[in-house]
Amino acid sequence: MTGQTMTATAEATQVPKRAPRDVMRLARLGSFHQSRLSFMRTLLRRLRAENWRFETRAFEIDARGTGHAIYTAHGPTHSYSLVAFAHDLPAHLRSDRVIATAWDATFTLFDGIPTEADIIRLARNVPKQEAGRISDRELSLSRANRSVRLWDYVVDCLAQGTQPDPARIHEVGYLMRTTAVYGSGKFGAADREQSAARDECRGPFQVEMLSVYLTRAFIMDLVEHMARTRSPDTAVPLAPALRRSFGIGNSTGLGMAPFLIHHPVLIHQWINARETALARIRSLPAAAPAEAAAFRDYAYRARRHAQDWTSEHPVQLAKLAELRADLDRLCDWLPEADLIHDRPWDRVFRWAEESCSLEGQEQIASLLLEPYGLLVDELTSTMSCEEQDCMRIQGAMPLAQLRALTEDIYDWALAIDWRAQDPRARVWYVSEAKLEPRLGQRFDEDLDDYEQPLCPGRDAARLHADLLRSDAATVAEFLLTHPQHRHIIRRVQITGDHPYAEIRDNTIDAGMMPIDMLRAKLSFFGACHFDPRSDRWLRITMFQHAPFPEELSEGNADDWTYPMLDGSTVDGATDAEDMA
Amino acid sequence: MSWSLGEIEGLAKKATRGAGYSWGLAEEAGRATRWLCAMGLDGAAALAQVLAACDRAEPSMIRPARLAAPWAAPGGRLCPISAGATLCDLAETLAAGEVITLEDVIEPLLLYPFVAAAAEMTGTGLRLSYEGVTITRFERCSYLSAADPRRPLAALAEVARADSAPRGLPVRRAWRGHIEPGDAARLGAMAHRTYAPDTEASRLAGAGAGLTDND
Numbered sequence: 001m002t003g004q005t006m007t008a009t010a011e012a013t014q015v016p017k018r019a020p021r022d023v024m025r026l027a028r029l030g031s032f033h034q035s036r037l038s039f040m041r042t043l044l045r046r047l048r049a050e051n052w053r054f055e056t057r058a059f060e061i062d063a064r065g066t067g068h069a070i071y072t073a074h075g076p077t078h079s080y081s082l083v084a085f086a087h088d089l090p091a092h093l094r095s096d097r098v099i100a101t102a103w104d105a106t107f108t109l110f111d112g113i114p115t116e117a118d119i120i121r122l123a124r125n126v127p128k129q130e131a132g133r134i135s136d137r138e139l140s141l142s143r144a145n146r147s148v149r150l151w152d153y154v155v156d157c158l159a160q161g162t163q164p165d166p167a168r169i170h171e172v173g174y175l176m177r178t179t180a181v182y183g184s185g186k187f188g189a190a191d192r193e194q195s196a197a198r199d200e201c202r203g204p205f206q207v208e209m210l211s212v213y214l215t216r217a218f219i220m221d222l223v224e225h226m227a228r229t230r231s232p233d234t235a236v237p238l239a240p241a242l243r244r245s246f247g248i249g250n251s252t253g254l255g256m257a258p259f260l261i262h263h264p265v266l267i268h269q270w271i272n273a274r275e276t277a278l279a280r281i282r283s284l285p286a287a288a289p290a291e292a293a294a295f296r297d298y299a300y301r302a303r304r305h306a307q308d309w310t311s312e313h314p315v316q317l318a319k320l321a322e323l324r325a326d327l328d329r330l331c332d333w334l335p336e337a338d339l340i341h342d343r344p345w346d347r348v349f350r351w352a353e354e355s356c357s358l359e360g361q362e363q364i365a366s367l368l369l370e371p372y373g374l375l376v377d378e379l380t381s382t383m384s385c386e387e388q389d390c391m392r393i394q395g396a397m398p399l400a401q402l403r404a405l406t407e408d409i410y411d412w413a414l415a416i417d418w419r420a421q422d423p424r425a426r427v428w429y430v431s432e433a434k435l436e437p438r439l440g441q442r443f444d445e446d447l448d449d450y451e452q453p454l455c456p457g458r459d460a461a462r463l464h465a466d467l468l469r470s471d472a473a474t475v476a477e478f479l480l481t482h483p484q485h486r487h488i489i490r491r492v493q494i495t496g497d498h499p500y501a502e503i504r505d506n507t508i509d510a511g512m513m514p515i516d517m518l519r520a521k522l523s524f525f526g527a528c529h530f531d532p533r534s535d536r537w538l539r540i541t542m543f544q545h546a547p548f549p550e551e552l553s554e555g556n557a558d559d560w561t562y563p564m565l566d567g568s569t570v571d572g573a574t575d576a577e578d579m580a
Numbered sequence: 581m582s583w584s585l586g587e588i589e590g591l592a593k594k595a596t597r598g599a600g601y602s603w604g605l606a607e608e609a610g611r612a613t614r615w616l617c618a619m620g621l622d623g624a625a626a627l628a629q630v631l632a633a634c635d636r637a638e639p640s641m642i643r644p645a646r647l648a649a650p651w652a653a654p655g656g657r658l659c660p661i662s663a664g665a666t667l668c669d670l671a672e673t674l675a676a677g678e679v680i681t682l683e684d685v686i687e688p689l690l691l692y693p694f695v696a697a698a699a700e701m702t703g704t705g706l707r708l709s710y711e712g713v714t715i716t717r718f719e720r721c722s723y724l725s726a727a728d729p730r731r732p733l734a735a736l737a738e739v740a741r742a743d744s745a746p747r748g749l750p751v752r753r754a755w756r757g758h759i760e761p762g763d764a765a766r767l768g769a770m771a772h773r774t775y776a777p778d779t780e781a782s783r784l785a786g787a788g789a790g791l792t793d794n795d
Contacts, residue, residue, distance in 0.1 A: 135582065136756055185586025193585075194755050388611065392697055395669025432775035440776075450776040453603040476669035477647060483639055483662065486604020 015282040015346050017275040021412070024271070026505040030516025031319070031358040032523035034561060035366035036373060037273055040526030040543060041558055042380045043209045046200060047549075048557035050076050054217075054549035057081070057113070061222065063229045064088045068123065069221070071214045072113055073549070075200055080139070080207075081110040082214035083119065085127050086222060094145050096179045096251035096537075098436050103129070103143035104176065105219070109211040111137050111190065129180075129187075130434065136190040140211045142181040144219070147172050147249065151223070154238075158227030161234040169245055170308065173529065173541040176219045177249025183208045196384075204266065204384050205525060216248040216543050244551075244560075247544025250527065253537035254437050257517040258428065261454050264494050264501035265390045270524050271500035273383050274365075277376035281368050282346040292339035294371035295348075299334055301562035302367055303327040305528070308563065313532040315513070319359045326352075326360025373558070393486070394493050395476030402475050402489065403467045405496045406460055412504055413457030414464055425510035428454040439514060439536060455508040459488035528561060581759070588757045589614040591764070592627050594771035596661065600636040608665045608694070615693035617757030619722060624759040626660075626687040626730060628766045633686050634659045635770075650681040657733070658685045664694030667739060671698035674706055679740040685710070688734035695739055696722060705742035710734035716746035723748040 022028070034041070046052075053074040061067035071082040085106045093102045106127045110118065118137065125132030129143055150164075150172045157164040183205070184192035195201040200210075220243055227235040237243075260267055287295075306323050333351070338344060345368050352364040369376050407414065416423045427440045429450040440447045453459065463485045472478035475493075479486055495502040506512060514536040522530065527540035545563065547555035593610030597603060609627060616623025634642050641655030643662035647670070651663060663682055667674070674680065675698070685691065688710040699706040699717035707716040711734050714725040725748035759767075 133581075136584070185584030188582065188584060188587070191585045191755065389700075391607070391611065392671075392701055393665075393669050396672045429776045430774065431778050432772065433778035435775065438776075447776055450774060476666065479669055480644065480647060480666055481640075483605050483643070483665075484602045486602055486665070487607065488604075490604060490607070 015279050015343075017272075017279045020499040020502075021504055023275060024500060024502060024504040026503060026507075026512065026516040028358050028362065029503065029520035030513065031362045032520050033363045033366040034523050034526045034528055035274060035277075036369045036376055036558075037270075037277060037380050037383065038524055038526030039203065039205045039209050040213070040546075041561070042203055043206055043213065044546060044552065044557045045377070046206075047073070047075075048552050050200075051553065052549075054552075056221070058119075059221065059225070061086050061225055065222070065226055068119065069218055070114065070119075071218055071549075073210060073214065078111070078198060078200070079113055080210060081113055082211060082218065083108050083110050083114060083122050083126065084215070084218045085123065087127065089145075091148070094148070096145060096177070098180060098253060098255060099434050100179065101129075101131070103127075103179070104146045105215075105222075106143045107141070107211065107215055107218075108134055108138045108189075109140040109207060109214075111139050111195065132187065134188045136188075136194065138189045139195065139207045140181060140183050141187055141189060142178050142208075142211060142215070144176040144178045144215060144248075146176050147174060150175055154223055155226045155230065158224060158238065159231040159235050161231075161236050163236070163239050163242055166242060166245065169242065171310070172249075173245075173544055174247045174249035175223055176215075177251055177539065178212060178215065179251045180255075181208050181212060181250075202384055203380060204270070209525070212248055212250075212542055213546075214549070216246070216546075217548050219248065220246060220548070240551075244545050244547065247528075247541040247546075250522075250540050250542055251533075251537065252518050252522060252540065254439060254514055256521055257514045257536075258437055258452065258454055260503060260517050260521060261456065261507065263387065264491060265385050265387050265498050268494075268498035268501040269383050269385050272498075273379040274369075275500065276382075277369050277372075277379050278349070278365050280375055281372055282343070282349055284345055285343055287340055287344050289340060291371045292344065295339060295345075295367065296334050297565070298367050298370045298562060299327065299330055300565055302363060303331050304565065305562045306363070309529045311531045313534075315535075316530065316532050319357070322357035323359040323363060326356040327363065329355065330360070330364065390494055390498070391490060393475060393479065393490055395474060395479070397475045397493065399467065399470060399472050399474060399478055402478075402492060403464070405492050406464050406467065409492060409495050409502060409504075410457060410460035410464070413460045413506065416457065416461065416506060418458055418461050422510040423506055424455075424458060424508050426508040426512060428452040428508070442508075453487045455506075456488060456491055456502060457506045458508060459485075460492065463488050463492070526561070581761075581764075583617075583757045583759055585614050585618055585755070585757055588617050588624060588759065591759075591767050591771055592624065594774050595627070595631055595767040596770075598770035598773035599631040599634065601639075601661065605661055605665060608668075609661045612661065612664060612690055612693035614757075615696065616689065618754050619724075619751045620754040621689065622730065622758065622760070622763075623690070624757070624767060625763045626690050628763040629732065630660060630687050630690060631770055632766065633657065644682070649679070650683050652683040656684060658682055660685055660687055660690035664691045667691065668694040668698045668701075671701045674698050674739060674741065675702035675704035677741050679738060682737045682739075683735065685734045685737050687730070687732065688737045689713075689715075689730050691737060691739070692722075692729075705746070706739060707742040707746065708737065708739050710737035714747055716742045716748065718742055718746045722751040724751055 055072050057072050058070040065086050066088050069084045073080050089102055089104045108126045154164045224237045306327055352361045427442045427447040429447050431438050470478050515532045515538050519530050522540055527542055529541045530538055532538040545560040589610040592613035593606045596609035597606035613623040613627045642653050642659035644651035645654050692708050692715045695706050695708045696717040705718040711731045713729045716723040723746040
């Protein structure tokens with residue numbers, strides 16, 4: 001073969017997607033970062049592109065901070081209204097746990113524009129959250145608590161006519177954090193399928209993201225309103241750039257972890273989209289100088305973003321140290337690196353795989369997408385699916401084929417000694433208190449009877465043992481006498497067709513960290529600054545530095561996640577200018 | 581009370597698990613109940629009857645003894661969840677034209693979502709007949725021959741390919757479901773069996789207290 005044909009062949013060959021057995025490990029899923037494909041960014045790109053219009057239809061909040069407000073977003077064919085209820089919550093009742101019963105503010109996203117009668121009905125139910133009842137006119141139900149650290153401080157500053165100290169804002173990043181955002185069909189809300197045919201609702205979690213985005217706008221208006229109410233003569237609004245530096249926080253616990261296992265096809269769609277995007281970019285034979293410059297810029301901004309990321313959790317602290325070191329090395333290498341020729345992005349990514357931690361690798365994977373919106377943004381249309389159509393068992397499948405699939409997908413699980421205690425040390429169960437998912441210790445608590453099907457590895461090993469003993473010809477014949485394997489057989493067959501559907505790690509191992517599962521999902525939301533508070537719940541920041549609704553038409557709707565290097569905001573206004 | 585279909589599916593799945601079925605079959609029961617409710621039928625009432633009759637039954641006593649027709653349960657009465665799941669597993673056999681008969685099926689209406697799923701999987705028309713009722717899945721639409729297709733028991737039910745225009749009226753899709761309070765209570769009580777009793781220790785350790793959540 002001549003050198004010329006070798007080059008031609010190399011260029012024609014696409015870089016394959018990363019293997020599911022490498023991607024779907026918990027340690028890697030727990031290192032995922034937001035990207036262009038994340039749901040928050042998809043939402044804001046749409047709101048901007050379709051010229052959505054926003055209005056505050058009601059803001060009836062009294063001096064104690066109680067009352068309601070309505071924020072309506074008007075799209076091309078439908079309107080959606082965030083109905084917000086503000087409460088005067090005694091400090092001792094404030095808790096982020098799902099088992100809380102009162103909150104600083106409660107919300108629902110109404111499908112359309114609510115009437116007075118709707119507001120009366122919602123006022124009786126939304127503040128009660130799980131104990132209330134909403135209807136098929138509502139698309140979500142959520143609540144938020146104040147950051148005790150910041151709320152009073154910001155109200156005090158603004159009431160006195162001064163701007164709060166950016167450094168103190170920076171420590172927290174938000175004034176309120178949501179502690180649950182319920183969507184499709186929950187507590188009486190409309191099922192997703194009722195609105196899924198609309199363009200703006202088709203993508204995953206677009207309704208929930210819109211609700212959170214409008215919630216952030218309400219909270220910022222509320223804090224300024226409280227300052228004005230306290231001291232009408234001296235109060236000032238927040239300076240615009242400082243205002244944008246407030247995101248909205250979120251506390252997420254174990255309840256989110258089972259989602260990844262309960263929705264295997266959806267998870268495949270998400271991860272497949274990101275892996276497809278990465279493979280497309282790695283396959284580019286060359287880059288334009290502007291694209292190379294853009295990547296360098298994003299890398300420097302990501303380094304700054306990592307420096308701004310705080311956590312007290314020892315595991316995250318270690319990961320942050322690695323990430324910062326990785327990004328320092330990347331930024332040191334970039335000025336001399338050839339990012340133009342010879343498949344530059346594949347070389348960058350292989351460099352990352354060889355020299356970076358999982359945090360660094362996944363950050364760089366997401367960064368590589370940034371300059372290439374035209375090439376990858378359309379993949380967001382592949383991130384939803386008709387899950388029900390994929391849940392049916394293929395009964396005619398020969399048993400030998402099921403066995404081969406099981407051995408291929410779950411080789412890691414078949415290698416585990418399940419007689420030992422550590423690999424099955426945990427039990428996922430649902431507590432009767434508020435039906436909260438929990439994780440117990442199998443050998444310390446009497447929980448086996450309550451175990452949820454959230455341990456595919458062990459179940460696959462049990463299935464495999466019975467497959468070896470069976471002389472059934474087909475899956476249908478085997479299932480007739482082994483109904484206990486129906487759940488895992490469904491997973492095996494789904495993963496056969498959707499290779500990123502299954503977490504390829506032991507979800508009941510003694511050392512398993514549920515926060516890894518939470519982070520994987522939250523990264524697809526677009527969350528940043530993951531801050532684990534234990535091995536099973538964490539806090540995040542959403543929409544930090546994003547333009548507010550009224551700024552969307554003028555501002556940069558997409559490029560706000562990583563801080564700008566000159567200290568300016570996405571609109572080019574610096575803090576100094578705004579504060580003057 | 582108006583229920584979302586997601587709530588109905590969740591309640592049906594948990595109740596079925598609580599009645600002693602495997603998780604995989606409980607998932608099937610959830611989807612089947614949801615499907616019936618989305619046809620405007622009282623799927624929850626049908627499931628509540630089935631679970632009352634099959635509560636904590638030995639699985640081998642309520643499922644078909646073998647795949648060769650006619651299907652009969654060693655215990656006397658066939659559970660439509662177990663039998664329905666098996667029908668769907670044999671989608672290709674049904675599509676090939678084999679007729680399957682079932683004897684003494686409790687709440688045979690609950691077989692229908694599985695028959696419909698088999699029709700969807702194979703792109704074939706299939707019909708379910710019992711006690712003077714015929715329900716057909718034909719070109720992605722369901723046709724009902726009787727306004728109220730629920731029967732407590734079918735001495736004989738039959739599933740066969742439907743190659744021509746079906747009898748009955750097309751069913752309009754419903755977006756919400758209805759559950760009678762008594763059925764909701766019965767299903768809820770069975771679902772409750774899947775919840776572990778709450779203890780202070782599990783509240784603290786199980787959800788991971790960690791650092792403060794009020795700052």
